[in-house]
Amino acid sequence: MTELILSLDVLDRKRAVEIAEAASPCIDAVKIGYPLVLAAGLGIARDLGGLGLPLIADFKVADIPNTNRLICEQVFAAGFDAVIAHGFTGTDAARACVAAAHDSGGACYVVVEMSHPGATEFFHGGTAERLANLAVDCRADGIIAPATRPDRISVLREIVGSKAIYSPGVGAQGGDPEIVARLVDGIIVGRSIYEAPDPAVAAREFARIRR
Numbered sequence: 001m002t003e004l005i006l007s008l009d010v011l012d013r014k015r016a017v018e019i020a021e022a023a024s025p026c027i028d029a030v031k032i033g034y035p036l037v038l039a040a041g042l043g044i045a046r047d048l049g050g051l052g053l054p055l056i057a058d059f060k061v062a063d064i065p066n067t068n069r070l071i072c073e074q075v076f077a078a079g080f081d082a083v084i085a086h087g088f089t090g091t092d093a094a095r096a097c098v099a100a101a102h103d104s105g106g107a108c109y110v111v112v113e114m115s116h117p118g119a120t121e122f123f124h125g126g127t128a129e130r131l132a133n134l135a136v137d138c139r140a141d142g143i144i145a146p147a148t149r150p151d152r153i154s155v156l157r158e159i160v161g162s163k164a165i166y167s168p169g170v171g172a173q174g175g176d177p178e179i180v181a182r183l184v185d186g187i188i189v190g191r192s193i194y195e196a197p198d199p200a201v202a203a204r205e206f207a208r209i210r211r
């Protein structure tokens with residue numbers, strides 16, 4: 001079954017915990033990025049640890065190999081289970097993230113194409129395909145591909161085979177969860193759940209859609 005990953009981009013620690021708890025029966029993981037970590041601190045990983053769900057650090061790590069390693073080690077020491085890295089910094093830099101993740105018993109996912117309109121400026125024209133190949137070469141655990149362009153997901157699936165594809169961009173960004181859920185291993189949903197009048201109900205709706 002396609003996983004449902006809650007993107008918890010709220011800025012208040014208490015609200016973040018409440019939403020995650022409410023959605024928890026229907027979700028498979030929680031993705032936490034800069035908005036929440038900068039607002040609430042890295043300790044939010046411990047605050048959410050009681051949910052028993054995998055916590056994904058969406059820091060889109062994009063530095064030289066040594067700095068990437070240092071960042072990822074902090075991520076896993078803080079209690080996260082997975083990290084997201086960019087691939088455009090090169091094979092050695094992405095491989096440093098994968099190695100740090102695997103050394104900690106965690107996972108690393110590589111962004112190969114983003115979901116917003118401007119992403120086509122640089123990711124199209126062969127770059128996303130190269131990044132998908134890089135993710136395979138680096139033995140990344142999966143890739144991030146855009147729910148806003150299902151045709152592109154299919155192209156990238158050809159390259160990565162059975163490797164996991166997690167896909168943001170459904171709901172608020174216009175991607176259709178019914179279509180995307182058939183193509184990927186997990187859909188990543190933020191505003192459509194955490195801004196809903198009742199996040200638990202919204203999460204249940206998305207959970208029902210996946211197959």
Ligand code: O7E
Nearest residue numbers: 007084113114115144168172173189190191
């Ligand atoms: O649009 P929303 O509210 O459903 O949130 C989507 C989340 O996915 C948000 O945290 C955003 O930063 C992230 N995201 C994208 O929207 N598009 C991308 O191409 C990549 C990501 C992302 O999370 O990358 C790593 C998974």
